[in-house]
Structures are given as C-alpha cells and as structure tokens.
Amino acid sequence: MLAALIQTTSSDDPRENLARISARIREAANDGASFILTPEVSNCLSLSREHQDAVLQHEAHDLTLAGYQKLAAELSVWLSIGSLALKTDDADGRYANRSFVIDPTGAVTTRYDKIHMFDVDVTKDETYRESDGYRPGTRAAIAPTPFGTLGLSICYDVRFAYLYRALAQAGAEILLVPAAFSPVTGKAHWESLLRARAIETGCYVLAAAQTGTHRASVGKQRKTHGHSLAISPWGEVLADGGPEEGTVLVEIDHAEVAQARRKIAALGHDRNFEGP
Structure with missing residues (x-):
C-alpha cells in the first residue's frame, strides 16, 4: 500500500488551505497513493481566538470536512485528516482539535479528539497554552482499514x-501522529520520539507535519518544524519530508509489523508491579 504524507504551511484562512491541500491530495492519488494524510489543524493555524471565532465552524457545518469527504469519494482513497480546529457547544467556548479517518465512499469512519494539551514554556519568548482554547479529548481511538488498523493521535x-502502547495492544498496526511541532522541540525531539513509539509497539508511524512560517491575517505568526516522517516497525526512518512543503510517499508492508513483533514480542510482556 502506498501512503502519502502531505506537508504544508497552512495559513489562518480555511478556504485557502482546503484548496491547497486538496490539490496535493489529487496529486498524491494520481501518483498511486491509496492512503493520504494531512497534518494537524489542516483547516486553520491561528493564535488569535478572535479570528478563530470568526472563521471556525461546528463539525456538522464545516466546509473543510465536507470538502475532504467529497474528495475522498471522488478519488476513491482513504484520508486521514490530521486534525481540524472545530467549534463545540462547550459552555466555556473552547474548540475541539479533532482528527478524522474518511473511507473511499466519503464516510467518516473514526473521530479522535486530541487528549494531551500543549501547555508549555519552551523558551522565554515561546510559550503555549493549548488548553486555553481547546478542550482535551477523553477517549483513545483505533480505525480498522483494509491495509491495517490505525491508531490515532x-x-x-x-x-x-x-x-501508544494502549493503541497497539488494542490492535493498532499503524500509528498516526499528525503535528504542528515547534521548531525548537522539533529539532531536539521529533524524530527521537517518533522512532521510540515505533520501536516500543512494533508499529509503523506516519507523521504528517506542518512546516515553515504560517501567514496570519490577525495576531502573531507561528513557525513549525516540518520533517514529516514515516518510521518502520523496526524504528527505521523510511522517509523524511525535510523543511519544505511537499508530499512524502512511502510503501507500507503489513508483513513488516508481524515480523518486528515476532522478533521482540514486548507487547505481550507487561508485568504488574508495585510502587514506587
């Protein structure tokens, strides 16, 4: 199975992002990809709550999601929409950071809301409080497909x-990690973390990433690390998207998962313990 990881520099304009990413999805499908993945917040990358309130939609009315559903059906491909920023009915007005798996008929088969919020102080000048604008999810999710079971994150x-251990033990064979990683933490940790998750679980890891400097019509511009990565179940880097926009193509062989897990069957070696 040929997978395609879309690496893009999303702006804070959902219509513009839909058009740009849709063009890359078409190209990937023409290149033979049957599973195509987009990064985190594919619809709108913005640090302005005011702007988000003006342009974001609830899932039922979101033009981006509807556009990708129509495109999946037209191209007869599986899509992983890394995530969309969506309005919710929460009393505090916080959004959902929600991932979608869409099948070749255009139907949404699985949803996942990001569980862990990026509330960090990377440097004195680079701080994030994701939980101020987004409410965390509470439930992990896997998605069965003809080419393997996906674990969403x-x-x-x-x-x-x-x-990821819970996802793998529930049947996941391909772990998805769409991202908008910061340049500082990306340089230090991105590849190491992804390789570790693959090695620990014997899963493929597919991580489509945002990259570059993101145009903002309101508020501060964000920068992201890029380097969309595909990692084998043995922890090898199969493909790296580098720092520029583009598409990473990678072959996925289901037999590689079984082979890695035969060599090191760590998923079945859990032990109960006390303490500390």
Missing part, C-alpha cells in the same frame, strides 16, 4: 508512551 500526544 495528534502532535503533543507523542510524548505520552502509554497512549
């Missing part, structure tokens, strides 16, 4: 190994 989730 988003960006900062990658630092919490127990989530």
